[in-house]
Amino acid sequence: MGWKTLNKDLAEEGGSMLSLGAYVRSGHFIQATFENWESEFLQMMLYVVLTVSLRQKGSSESKSLEEKEDVDREPKAHANAPWPVKKGGVWLSIYKHSLSLAFAVLFILSFTMHFYGSMKEFNEEQIVKKEPTVTALQYISESRFWFESFQNWQSEFLAVASLVILSIWLREKGSPESKPVDMAHDETP
Numbered sequence: 001m002g003w004k005t006l007n008k009d010l011a012e013e014g015g016s017m018l019s020l021g022a023y024v025r026s027g028h029f030i031q032a033t034f035e036n037w038e039s040e041f042l043q044m045m046l047y048v049v050l051t052v053s054l055r056q057k058g059s060s061e062s063k064s065l066e067e068k069e070d071v072d073r074e075p076k077a078h079a080n081a082p083w084p085v086k087k088g089g090v091w092l093s094i095y096k097h098s099l100s101l102a103f104a105v106l107f108i109l110s111f112t113m114h115f116y117g118s119m120k121e122f123n124e125e126q127i128v129k130k131e132p133t134v135t136a137l138q139y140i141s142e143s144r145f146w147f148e149s150f151q152n153w154q155s156e157f158l159a160v161a162s163l164v165i166l167s168i169w170l171r172e173k174g175s176p177e178s179k180p181v182d183m184a185h186d187e188t189p
Contacts, residue, residue: 007023
């Protein structure tokens with residue numbers, strides 16, 4: 001749909017239409033794709049990191065307010081343990097935070113590709129308008145790029161906050177994101 005939308009816009013502005021292959025390499029496609037991925041990976045990274053210590057009484061998304069949980073115990077090497085646990089040291093330190101580190105790397109890659117695609121699309125539009133293009137250093141201060149990012153980020157945080165808060169009072173039988181239907185509102189699973 002993005003390909004058709006861009007070609008419609010190009011036709012209206014007197015530009016040349018793009019093949020599907022050219023579209024996949026265009027700033028329009030790269031920007032839109034990685035803008036979405038960026039916000040998803042940021043959301044998941046922060047969700048993983050913040051749920052380590054933040055608690056919400058009654059939320060199915062929260063760890064217990066009083067008791068230690070299985071995920072809080074220190075890892076012990078055993079026959080079926082992953083190799084970093086058996087190896088210990090720096091490998092274990094990294095592995096203890098590998099989920100949030102993986103999301104951080106995916107966020108940084110997506111952020112970078114979003115920036116590249118957004119700048120490429122901006123410069124493609126500048127060329128059609130016969131206006132000067134910008135460098136990466138100039139584009140980083142453009143409000144357009146930050147608007148794209150912040151607009152997506154706020155929607156992700158709203159979705160997570162809604163799940164955390166609504167799961168205090170609302171239920172979905174069979175969902176791991178919900179408390180059991182008969183659990184009290186102020187109880188945290």
